Amino acid sequence: MRSFFLFIIRHYAVFLFGLLELISLYFVFTYNNFHNTFFINSANGVSGNVLNTYGNFQEYFSLKEVNDSLMHENALLREQLLLSAIPDSSSVLVKDSLGQPLYSYIPAEVIGNSFTEPNNYITLNKGSNDGIRENMGVITSSGIVGRVVKVSPKFSVVMSVLHSQFVSRVAVQKNNSQGRLTWEGKSPTHISVIQVSEPGTLNKGDSVVTTKISPMFPPDIMVGTVESFGKDPGSNYYTLNVRLSTKFSSLQFVYVVNELLQKERTDLENSATDAGN
Amino acid sequence: MQAINWILRLVGLIFLILFQVLVLNKLNVSTYIHPYVYPMFIILLPFETPRWMILPLAFAVGFSIDMFNNTAGMHAAACVFIAFARPWLIKRYTPITGYENVNAPSLSELGVVWFALFTLTVIFIHHSIYYFLQVFWMNDVGYLLLKIFLSTLVSTLLIVIFAFLFAKRKVKR
Numbered sequence: 001m002r003s004f005f006l007f008i009i010r011h012y013a014v015f016l017f018g019l020l021e022l023i024s025l026y027f028v029f030t031y032n033n034f035h036n037t038f039f040i041n042s043a044n045g046v047s048g049n050v051l052n053t054y055g056n057f058q059e060y061f062s063l064k065e066v067n068d069s070l071m072h073e074n075a076l077l078r079e080q081l082l083l084s085a086i087p088d089s090s091s092v093l094v095k096d097s098l099g100q101p102l103y104s105y106i107p108a109e110v111i112g113n114s115f116t117e118p119n120n121y122i123t124l125n126k127g128s129n130d131g132i133r134e135n136m137g138v139i140t141s142s143g144i145v146g147r148v149v150k151v152s153p154k155f156s157v158v159m160s161v162l163h164s165q166f167v168s169r170v171a172v173q174k175n176n177s178q179g180r181l182t183w184e185g186k187s188p189t190h191i192s193v194i195q196v197s198e199p200g201t202l203n204k205g206d207s208v209v210t211t212k213i214s215p216m217f218p219p220d221i222m223v224g225t226v227e228s229f230g231k232d233p234g235s236n237y238y239t240l241n242v243r244l245s246t247k248f249s250s251l252q253f254v255y256v257v258n259e260l261l262q263k264e265r266t267d268l269e270n271s272a273t274d275a276g277n
Numbered sequence: 278m279q280a281i282n283w284i285l286r287l288v289g290l291i292f293l294i295l296f297q298v299l300v301l302n303k304l305n306v307s308t309y310i311h312p313y314v315y316p317m318f319i320i321l322l323p324f325e326t327p328r329w330m331i332l333p334l335a336f337a338v339g340f341s342i343d344m345f346n347n348t349a350g351m352h353a354a355a356c357v358f359i360a361f362a363r364p365w366l367i368k369r370y371t372p373i374t375g376y377e378n379v380n381a382p383s384l385s386e387l388g389v390v391w392f393a394l395f396t397l398t399v400i401f402i403h404h405s406i407y408y409f410l411q412v413f414w415m416n417d418v419g420y421l422l423l424k425i426f427l428s429t430l431v432s433t434l435l436i437v438i439f440a441f442l443f444a445k446r447k448v449k450r
Binding site for chain 1: 295298299302303305306307308311328329332333335336339340343344345346347348349350351353354357358361410411412420
């Protein structure tokens with residue numbers, strides 16, 4: 001026993017090394033688990049505040065760009081306001097038949113953003129105090145951004161669309177042929193839509209948008225435009241290569257989507273699954 | 278003297294971490310190049326730093342970067358490994374004259390070539406482990422190797438430039 005302890009003491013460095021590596025690797029592999037967001041940490045006190053302070057400072061350098069994008073968005077909203085005076089089918093998407101709103105939007109600012117890693121996250125300067133909860137969708141005026149995976153009182157972390165584990169169903173706007181969004185991990189400007197069963201008469205430049213099935217996003221939010229497409233060898237599915245409409249390199253203001261009837265919807269869906277079992 | 282040295286090192290560490298998180302991590306040059314300079318802290322530790330100290334220290338440094346990057350343990354794993362491998366590398370790279378009167382890796386006292394080679398090796402090991410952990414699921418060896426190679430070059434270059442900026446003014450050729 002004595003020699004055993006002496007052995008450990010003599011080679012303590014190796015044991016310490018092994019122990020620390022095991023701890024690190026344990027974090028790495030539990031974090032890859034889809035539901036374990038315990039270690040997604042830029043929403044916590046110190047790093048959140050550092051990123052926030054820096055974000056406040058950095059804002060001044062992009063005031064012009066921000067102004068431009070806000071002007072653009074204003075124009076777009078004004079246009080929609082005009083359109084909404086005419087009763088058409090698209091207004092039904094925003095409100096239900098009783099005129100109850102289906103979605104509300106929480107504006108937030110990006111204080112941390114990566115897009116060259118294989119798994120990218122975005123940190124926002126609003127958290128549960130502002131009504132943000134996990135699994136809410138995040139969009140900008142130009143397209144989809146991601147999904148909230150972790151919230152603290154003042155900050156929240158968003159899993160970017162540019163993440164290996166981001167999933168969402170999307171459709172080609174023209175003919176509603178659906179597919180699954182996956183990012184291959186290399187280009188921050190392009191994304192793939194896989195398992196598209198019936199592309200129909202697809203053209204370059206067709207819009208890809210979110211669908212009513214995708215739970216986190218309102219329908220018809222822009223994803224991008226088709227750049228190329230091809231049939232998967234050995235199956236009837238098609239894969240589309242889509243240019244993202246959101247510019248992840250210059251992300252600054254985003255909207256967190258609060259689906260007001262989400263609880264009712266998921267409760268109903270869950271009870272249906274329970275009844276089916 | 279020792280205590281002042283350590284305080285200076287810790288202040289340097291804070292600057293390195295902030296520079297890494299607030300400048301380099303925001304550069305996003307390309308998906309192939311993402312330099313990490315914060316391992317410079319581990320590179321510059323004195324030769325005689327005991328193992329029981331350097332290993333937890335490296336873990337803490339790596340983990341603090343993980344906190345900002347949402348990479349959970351990947352930097353910590355890479356840092357602990359380079360901290361563990363460092364003594365062997367130091368022995369392997371002993372200059373012909375030995376390490377007389379030098380108590381830490383330094384550009385001014387051991388020369389640019391020695392410092393650059395040592396840094397290159399340490400950074401190469403660090404980046405290999407980090408990028409392997411980060412992208413092995415992508416199953417794309419060519420991408421992984423190119424990413425390690427290019428990022429290592431850029432990181433090493435940055436660290437050598439930093440060392441020049443903060444070196445005492447008597448660089449040996």
